[in-house]
Amino acid sequence: MKLVVVSAGLSVPSSTRLLADRLAAAVEDRAPVSVRVVELRDLAVEIAHNFTNGFPGRALAAALEAVTEADGLIVVTPVFSASYSGLFKSFFDVLDKDALVGKPVLIAATGGSARHSLVLDHALRPLFSYLRAVVAPTGVYAASEDWGAEGLPERIERAAGELAGLMGAGSPGEGLYGTVPTPSAPEPRGSFAETTGSVAEPAGAHRGPAAAESAAGADGEGAPARDGRGATVSHGFRVVPFEEQLAALRG
Numbered sequence: 001m002k003l004v005v006v007s008a009g010l011s012v013p014s015s016t017r018l019l020a021d022r023l024a025a026a027v028e029d030r031a032p033v034s035v036r037v038v039e040l041r042d043l044a045v046e047i048a049h050n051f052t053n054g055f056p057g058r059a060l061a062a063a064l065e066a067v068t069e070a071d072g073l074i075v076v077t078p079v080f081s082a083s084y085s086g087l088f089k090s091f092f093d094v095l096d097k098d099a100l101v102g103k104p105v106l107i108a109a110t111g112g113s114a115r116h117s118l119v120l121d122h123a124l125r126p127l128f129s130y131l132r133a134v135v136a137p138t139g140v141y142a143a144s145e146d147w148g149a150e151g152l153p154e155r156i157e158r159a160a161g162e163l164a165g166l167m168g169a170g171s172p173g174e175g176l177y178g179t180v181p182t183p184s185a186p187e188p189r190g191s192f193a194e195t196t197g198s199v200a201e202p203a204g205a206h207r208g209p210a211a212a213e214s215a216a217g218a219d220g221e222g223a224p225a226r227d228g229r230g231a232t233v234s235h236g237f238r239v240v241p242f243e244e245q246l247a248a249l250r251g
Contacts, residue, residue, distance in 0.1 A: 001167055003033040004070035008040045008077040008088035015110045019142050019156075020076040023108060026160030027074070031167060036070075038063045040087050047087070050094045060094070068099040072106070072167040073133070075124070079111035083123045092131065100133040104166035106159050108140040117141040136162040 005024050009016030017039070024035050040047070046057035056064060067073065077088040107124040109116070120139035128135050138159040146152045 001031060001033045001071040002066075002069060003027060003031075003035050003072050003074065003167075004066050005035060005037045005074045006040065006067065006076070006088075006091065007037060008085050008091070009110075010041050010078065010085075010087070014078075015142065015144075015147070016076050016078050019108055019110055019140065020074060022156055023074050023076070023106060023140065023160060026156050027072075027106075027164055030161060030164040033072070033167075036066050038066065040091050043091065044087055047090050047094060051090070056094065063091075064095055064099070067095060070103065072104040072163055073100070074106045074108065074163070075128075076108040076110065077124070079109055079116040079119050082116060083119060084109070084127070089127075092127065097131070100128065100131040103133050104136065104163055105133040106136045106140075106163040108142070108159070110142045112144050114141075114143040114145070117143070134166055136166060138162055 003024065005020045007014070007017045007020040009020075017037075020037065024037070027033060028035065043060050043063060046060035050056045050060060075088075077084040080086065105128050107120055107128060109119050109124065111117075111119070120141055124139065125135055136159055138155065140152075140155050140159050142152055
C-alpha cells in the first residue's frame with residue numbers, strides 16, 4: 001500500500017517534518033506500506049505558477065499524482081494565524097477536487113502554543129471533510145512543550161493505528177479501536193407492548209374468569225386471545241391499552 005506524507009514545514013530542521021516522520025514510522029509498524037514524503041516548501045514556486053497559468057510544473061505534477069494514487073495520507077501543517085498555512089491550503093487548492101474522495105487521511109499540526117490545538121477540528125477536519133476524505137478520528141497536535149513530554153507518543157500511536165485500520169491493514173474483524181466482537185443474535189422481542197408503548201401484565205393477574213379463559217386460547221387456534229375487556233392476551237401476558245392505563249390513573 002502507498003502512504004503519502006504531506007509536510008508543510010518551512011524551516012530546516014522542521015518540527016512539522018519531525019511529527020510527520022514519527023507518524024509515518026508508527027503506521028509502518030502496523031502496515032506493509034511504502035512511504036513517500038511530499039515537502040511543500042520545495043513546491044512553493046510551482047504551486048504559485050499553477051495558480052497563474054493553470055498548469056503544474058513537473059515536480060508539482062508528480063506530487064499531485066502521488067497524493068491521488070495513495071492508499072492513505074498523513075498531512076501535517078504548522079499553525080499560522082490560528083489556521084493551516086497558506087502553502088498547505090494552496091497545495092490542496094490545486095489538487096483535483098475528486099482526488100481525495102474516500103481516501104483515509106490522518107491530520108496533524110504543530111505550533112508554539114497548546115492554545116492552537118483546536119486548529120485540528122476547526123480548520124483541518126472541515127477542509128478534508130469538504131474534500132470527502134475519510135478523516136481518522138484522532139488528530140495529532142504538537143506544541144513546543146509536547147516534545148519529550150508524556151501524551152504525544154500515545155496520541156501518535158493511537159492515530160497511526162486508526163489510519164492503518166482505515167487503510168485496511170488490520171486483521172479481519174479489527175476496527176479502529178481494536179478487535180470488534182461478533183454481535184450475538186438479538187434477544188427475542190417481548191410482547192406487542194414494546195412497539196406500542198402499552199404495558200404488559202400477567203394474564204392471570206387480571207380479574208374475572210374471562211381473562212383466564214382468553215389466556216388459555218378461548219378465541220380459537222390462530223386467533224389472538226382477548227379478555228373480557230377486549231384487550232389482547234399474548235404468551236401469557238395481557239396487553240393493557242393506553243386508554244385503560246389513563247383511566248386507571250385518573251381514577
